[in-house]
Amino acid sequence: MQEGILLSQSRTSGVYDVQGVWKVAINSSESAVDVNQLKLAAQRVISRHDILRRYFAESHRDGTSFLQLVLKHVTSGVQLVDFNTLEDLKQVTAHEEASGKAPGLPYLFTICQVPNNDVYLRLDINHALIDGTSTALLIRDLGLAYNNQLSPIGPKYSDFIAHLQTLSQNEAVTFWTEMLKETSPCHFPLLNERESADSQAFKTVEVELPDGQSNQLHDFCRQHDTTLANFMSTIWALVLSCFVGTDCNRVAFGYLASGRDVPIEGAHEILGLMITMITRQAEVESKKTVLGLMETMQDEFARSWPHQHREIHHALGLKAIPLFNTIVNVQRSTVGDTAAAGDIFFVPEMGHDPSEYEIAMNIKDGSEIWLSLGYWARCLSEPQAQSLLPFALQLPPFLRIRTS
Numbered sequence: 001m002q003e004g005i006l007l008s009q010s011r012t013s014g015v016y017d018v019q020g021v022w023k024v025a026i027n028s029s030e031s032a033v034d035v036n037q038l039k040l041a042a043q044r045v046i047s048r049h050d051i052l053r054r055y056f057a058e059s060h061r062d063g064t065s066f067l068q069l070v071l072k073h074v075t076s077g078v079q080l081v082d083f084n085t086l087e088d089l090k091q092v093t094a095h096e097e098a099s100g101k102a103p104g105l106p107y108l109f110t111i112c113q114v115p116n117n118d119v120y121l122r123l124d125i126n127h128a129l130i131d132g133t134s135t136a137l138l139i140r141d142l143g144l145a146y147n148n149q150l151s152p153i154g155p156k157y158s159d160f161i162a163h164l165q166t167l168s169q170n171e172a173v174t175f176w177t178e179m180l181k182e183t184s185p186c187h188f189p190l191l192n193e194r195e196s197a198d199s200q201a202f203k204t205v206e207v208e209l210p211d212g213q214s215n216q217l218h219d220f221c222r223q224h225d226t227t228l229a230n231f232m233s234t235i236w237a238l239v240l241s242c243f244v245g246t247d248c249n250r251v252a253f254g255y256l257a258s259g260r261d262v263p264i265e266g267a268h269e270i271l272g273l274m275i276t277m278i279t280r281q282a283e284v285e286s287k288k289t290v291l292g293l294m295e296t297m298q299d300e301f302a303r304s305w306p307h308q309h310r311e312i313h314h315a316l317g318l319k320a321i322p323l324f325n326t327i328v329n330v331q332r333s334t335v336g337d338t339a340a341a342g343d344i345f346f347v348p349e350m351g352h353d354p355s356e357y358e359i360a361m362n363i364k365d366g367s368e369i370w371l372s373l374g375y376w377a378r379c380l381s382e383p384q385a386q387s388l389l390p391f392a393l394q395l396p397p398f399l400r401i402r403t404s
Contacts (some may be wrong), residue, residue: 001259001273001275001276001277002128002273003065003066004277005126005127005128005273006065006066006128008356009126009128012356014354015354015355015356016127016128016353016354016355016356017124017126017127017354018123018124018125018126018127018130018351018352018353019122019123019124019350019351019352019353020122020123020135020348020350020352021086021089021090021121021122021123021348021349021350021351022120022121022139022346022347022348022349023086023118023119023120023346023347024038024119024120024344024345024346025119025344025345025346025347026343026344026345027343027344027345028343032117032119033113033119033344035080035111035119036080037146038111038119038121038142038146038344039078039080039109039111040145041142041143041145041146041150042077042078042109042111042142042145043075043077043078044145044150044152045138045141045142045145045150046074046077046078047074047152048141048145048150048151048152048153048154049138049141049154049157049271049272050070050154050156050157050158051129051130051134051157051271051272051273052074052077052107052129052271053070053071053072053073053074054068054069054070054071054106054129054157055068055069055071055106056068056069056126056128057069068161070158074105076105077105077107077108077109078108078109078111079108079109079110079111080111081110081111081112082112083112083114084115085114086118086120086349089110089112089114089120089122090122090349090350092110092122106125106126106128106129107123107124107125107126107129108124108125109121109122109123110122110123110124120349121142121346123138127273127353128273129272129273130271130272130273131258131259131272131273131274131275132275132331133258133260133268133274134270134271134272134273134274137269137271138271139346141154141271142346143343143344143345143346146343146344147343147344154269154271155264155265155266155267155269155270156270157270157271157272159264159270160262160264160267160270160272160274163262163263163264164309167310168310169310171307172307172310173310175303175304175307176279176304176307179279179281179300179304180252180279182250183250183252183281183323184248184250185248185252185321185322185323185324186240186244186248186250186251186252186253186281186323186325187244187248187322187324187325187358188240188243188244188325188326188359188379189243189244189245190358190378190379191379191380191381191384192377192378192379192380192381192384194381200376200377200378201376201377202352202354202375202376202377203374203375203376203377203382203385204372204373204374205372205373205375205382205386205389206370206372206373207370207371207372207389207390208368208369208370208371209368209370209371209393211368213369214368214369217231217369224291224294226294226295226298227298228330228363228365228369229255229328229330229363230294230297230298230301231294232328232330232361232363233253233255233280233297233301234282234290234293234294234297235392236253236328236361236392237251237253237280237282237284237293237297238284238290238293239388239391239392240253240326241284250281250282250283251281251282251284252279252280252281252323252324253279253280253281253324253326253327253328254277254278254279254280254324254326254327254328255277255278255279255280255301255327255328255329256275256276256277256278256327256328256329256330257275257276257277257278257305257308258274258275259274259275259276259308259309260274262274262309276308276309277327278301278304278305278308279304279323279324280297280301280328281300282296282297324357325357325358325359326358326359326360326361327355327357327359327360328360328361328362329360329362329363330362330363331362331363331364331365332365332366353374354374355374358375358376358378358379359373359374359375359376359379359380360373360374360375361373361392362374371389371392371393373385373388373389
């Protein structure tokens with residue numbers, strides 16, 4: 001997965017360049033956030049996690065395109081800046097933020113205190129370093145480090161890499177060759193015919209399900225012994241079948257799995273990219289019921305699970321033409337709207353995570369269910385994106401819709 005992201009970035013500038021902004025607040029009304037202490041906390045987090053001390057370099061060795069260089073110490077990667085408003089911090093361009101980044105370092109923490117004394121943290125980071133679970137861990141560790149409660153030694157990402165190198169490539173290729181032998185490239189069409197200045201922008205539209213509908217969806221999954229992830233994958237397969245045309249005999253898309261169910265001590269505490277991309281495919285037939293399709297997809301997913309960690313697209317000869325251009329991602333929320341650790345807590349203000357895929361269907365499963373559609377403007381216009389989510393679940397039109 002990591003090498004695939006780096007290869008995509010070498011072809012297309014800007015993909016997988018992740019930005020996040022949080023407001024940093026303090027639980028006590030009698031004190032303020034100390035920006036220097038927060039900077040020191042960020043440096044402690046960098047020292048704890050080996051993934052934040054890595055550089056990527058092109059490789060000329062057979063079997064790999066990139067080498068990872070792990071440094072013992074990194075003294076850069078964190079900067080204090082002055083801006084007048086939060087919006088000024090959000091609007092910093094990649095070129096401007098790079099001026100404070102050490103050459104080759106694939107991330108930068110930016111700490112800013114605006115004139116009203118509010119403190120914000122911005123993180124610009126290469127997706128090859130981090131995933132959603134890791135982001136939550138990083139924010140938690142920042143709070144612990146701020147309070148001098150963070151252990152200086154953490155679980156090593158290198159242990160995960162070592163485990164991957166023990167897995168059989170041949171078994172994975174054999175499995176996926178058989179699984180995908182009747183599957184042809186399945187591409188959602190580019191529907192936005194109006195060229196505009198932001199046609200190369202990656203945008204997001206979000207929908208929150210009402211409490212009643214969220215409960216009904218969870219009840220349905222329990223009743224039919226399936227998961228929300230499999231339910232949403234089935235729905236997306238049905239959506240794709242309506243748009244890809246008759247040339248595609250079987251719909252195909254990617255599914256992001258956490259990748260943390262590995263036999264490594266402390267795997268759920270490792271900071272680093274551990275997600276995997278599992279190819280999901282389905283033959284949508286008029287004679288097959290939705291429940292039948294859901295059951296078939298769940299069975300195939302269970303069979304593919306042991307082979308999720310091996311990159312097989314190149315081995316299957318799919319390098320020139322991608323097998324799919326849409327993905328589904330289900331995230332199980334482990335924190336609320338704020339991430340708290342000790343004296344300080346972090347409130348999300350902005351997130352930007354451009355994918356190489358034309359459409360990314362994201363589902364956040366917590367006390368309530370959020371659906372979001374990340375899309376390239378060359379593929380969908382904003383009205384098309386806003387209508388696609390309700391179409392996917394036949395949702396009523398009164399749902400709150402947020403765009404970015």
